[in-house]
Amino acid sequence: MSAAVTSTGWLSNPRNVALAALFAVAFSLAVAIGVYNRGAFPGSGPGGVGDAVRQGVNQGLNGINALGETVAGLFGSRSPGERAQGTLANMKQRRGQALHQRALPKVRRGPSAAIVGASPVPPAAAPLYNVVTDVPKTGVPGTPIGFTPTPGGPGGFLGLTPSPGGGGIFVPPPVTIAPPETPTTPTTPTTPVTPTAPVPEPASWIMMLVGFLVMGSMLRRRPRAALLSPS
């Protein structure tokens, strides 16, 4: 690029050394990943060097897994572990209106009542169901409020043409009586949606990396005086 590359004193600058190290790391990483994926370099077909590398890597991993490992160990390595003791009594999360449902007695078929000969349930017993006691409101029209005419001025109280002095008949707006509310059946609660994973997508990572690079390069390009000046 420039003549500074060929000069021997280029590496004497520690900043350049760090830059070169970063360069080397990035380059080797890219080459290694590209070889492993074999897709980054279109020239190498199946059976090429990437295939061999990938197979070697996979075999190495499998070898580590499979060599001295028992099957129980293989299962154990993928297990999240035994369930913690504290959660053992934890059932499914109680949902909004589940209490209403669970108050129902368990209905069992069979001649249990006949065998036991139990007396029939007295009619005054508590209801078997949690009855939703939502009494519909009766549609009694309320008395219209706000009918307080203010007598005032020379205008007549019953005058159809109110004088500009004020007063007159205050006609209340028509009050519409709302129909009585019908008790709605409780809707079944939907299962909660699992939240998305907090790990960003690779595209987001790349975008973030690019952003950092741009910020860093802009900061580095800007003259130091501009950074340090008070305004």
Place this chain on the structure above:
Amino acid sequence: MKPGGIAIAGVLLLLAGAALWIRQPEPAFVADRAASNFQSGSQTAPPKDGRVYLSGAQLEQALASKTLDRPVKSLLPVRGPLHFGDYQWNDRAVPEGPLWIRVDLGAQLISVFRAGHEIGTSVIVYGGDNKRTPGGRLHILSRDKDHRSSIYDADMPYTLQLTYDGVAIHGSDVRTGRATHGCVGVPLEFAQRLFDAAKVGDEVVIIPVSAKAPVTT
């Protein structure tokens, strides 16, 4: 020089990220000549596809320790512990054959085998202390894609019924600290795949939790 170097380094970082991003699809099955440690008896040579093939000694040890109750040829390559809600499914090039399901309550795992090869695994949730999941050898009694539990008033998609009192394998919200009323809950997508693969009569082996846990009932 300096800005140029930064630019090159940035481009290379980008290249590395892109190379990571563009993952090749899983390699196709390649017949492997070197898998001679594979247990003899199968007609075809085992393909080398990243699966973990069990050696004869491993299989014997597993059978002796009751980890497995029948021969298994290969397991899925699962690296590291699965998390709740995770699953793996790969039945590519696995031949048709009898399907059976292994449910390990202690390890909180389910494994689906077809023709001796594991084709799916996942983390499960299972019955709580007062509603234990039964252990033993069960069979799928019925399949119901859109089952709705009349007992619990809850949707149980992709239900594979196991017992006559309602224990089943079905799609569920698999999370840490959850327990069921006896069913085996698996992630929904896994349940869908399992539902498509399984049929009535297939065997389900449920390995109960070891006797360490206190029995409250």
